[in-house]
Amino acid sequence: MSVSPPGLKITLARRAYRWPLRFCLTALTAGLAVSLSTLSGPEAWEPEEARRTIALYGGGGVLAASAAALWAFIIYRTRLVVTIGEQGLVLRRRGNEATIPADAVDAVGLVWPVADPAWTVWFDPGAAPGVDAVTKVEGRAATLFRDRSLPPGWIEAVHAATTGTLGAAWRVLDDEGDEVGRPPGGGLPRADRVAVDGRGRYRGERGGALLAVACGRLAERPADRSGVLARGGGRRAIVLRDPHARTLLVFRRASTMSGRGRMRVFGADGRLAGEIRGGHEPSFHTADGMLLGVTRRTGDRYVVTGVDGRESASLRTGSGAGDDGMCLERSPSAPGTLRTLTLALPMVVRITRRI
Known part of the structure; x- marks a missing residue:
């Protein structure tokens, strides 16, 4: 771009070639691994058998990698500008x-x-x-x-x-061919009361205006893989987009190696806004680890209390918010970073409880 x-001037980005690249690297790696196995291990292979194996798998890997390179070249040559x-x-x-x-x-x-x-x-x-x-x-x-x-x-x-x-x-x-307007009143960042439905759509509780959509497999319920939520966030991330598809926040779950039960929250500019630790009663932290608030569950209600002891946000689930929906309420007096992080609370609860 x-x-x-x-x-x-706009044309395809590098990520348009990611599948040919992955296929190429996978083919070369597999061919190399099989070829090396003939030269190592408890006993070396017979020379003739080793040559046949290397020719078959090594040559096959090179051939598949060449096909992937040709695939990428065709994409490049036929790209739209x-x-x-x-x-x-x-x-x-x-x-x-x-x-x-x-x-x-x-x-x-x-x-x-x-x-x-x-x-x-x-x-x-x-x-x-x-x-x-x-x-x-x-x-x-x-x-x-x-x-x-x-x-x-x-x-x-x-x-x-x-x-x-x-x-x-x-x-x-939208999906129905109807025109989508801009979110009213500053959109999701300024909304104090938000309803989140089973499709991951954040709406203003008063009026029902669509404010954002959660995109990503991570937010799906395992009992329903038919795509209730929009795809596009990857396996470990949820991307919160406004109705005009602009990224608002990214919730990225940490890998098992780096810290189970942690989720990092990034702003639209890619900067780390903070971190959420735990699932059943999560705590909220700044980007440098300082505690901002903790969550306590009472029945179908999750209450977030700031370090000042005041209620900063609450989330209702179950019958009080619909069969598969939730209602998030954020205090206008809560710190800005904590207000931002609590937008991830419905997704954290959904992942933990698999609503």
Whole structure:
């Protein structure tokens, strides 16, 4: 992703090549491991048998790695390159090029799922011929990229280029095709009372406005692997995104080796905001380990008490918050870091209790 005087240019990021790279490394490692096993161990292999094994498995590993390298090369050669400028959008793929003039653009934006939104352009096909030769077009909408293949921060960059340089509207559609507005009142960070449902959606308790969505396998209930929560956070992380797919917080569970029962909370800028220790009655700590508050459970209610002895937050589960939902209430007078960390409490409780 680059910004130059003519406009903003975006194409595939390095993570678009992660699967070919993983496949290549796995193939080479497996072939090397089998080949080395013929030369080590309690007894050395017979020379003829060792040569056959090395030729079969070592050669097979090299062949598979070569196929992975070819896969990555094909991805690179056929990648789409999009440039946003004052005159419109220019789309290039291999030898093909198409232009969507600025006055033919209805809107630019995203289409859910929120965990992996599709960058989409709505335009007048009659004024922009040839777009279907470089990307997928359905009606008046052209799908450009998925979030998982683009560099971090691309949403903010494209939004700024769309509304500033191009002068077009920004649009976000949900799973049902309805337009999604911005969260009211400062969104999740300023909300004092939040309801969290079984799909990991954080809503304002008053009015029910959608504030954020928890994305990641870690937050799923083991009894239901059908994807109640949005994917996209990985196996050890939950990414909390606003309805416009911008990252708010990342909850990352520590590995067993580094500390069982710990979860680190990172801000949208990637900086460590703090740490949560324990599951049944978690405690909250700053990034440097200072204690901010502790949790005590009473029935279906979890109460977070700050170091000053006052109630900083509480979480209700069970019938009081719906069959599979929760209600989080945060005190406006609680320290800012503790208010931020308690947004992870519903997910910590869900992981621990497997609601």
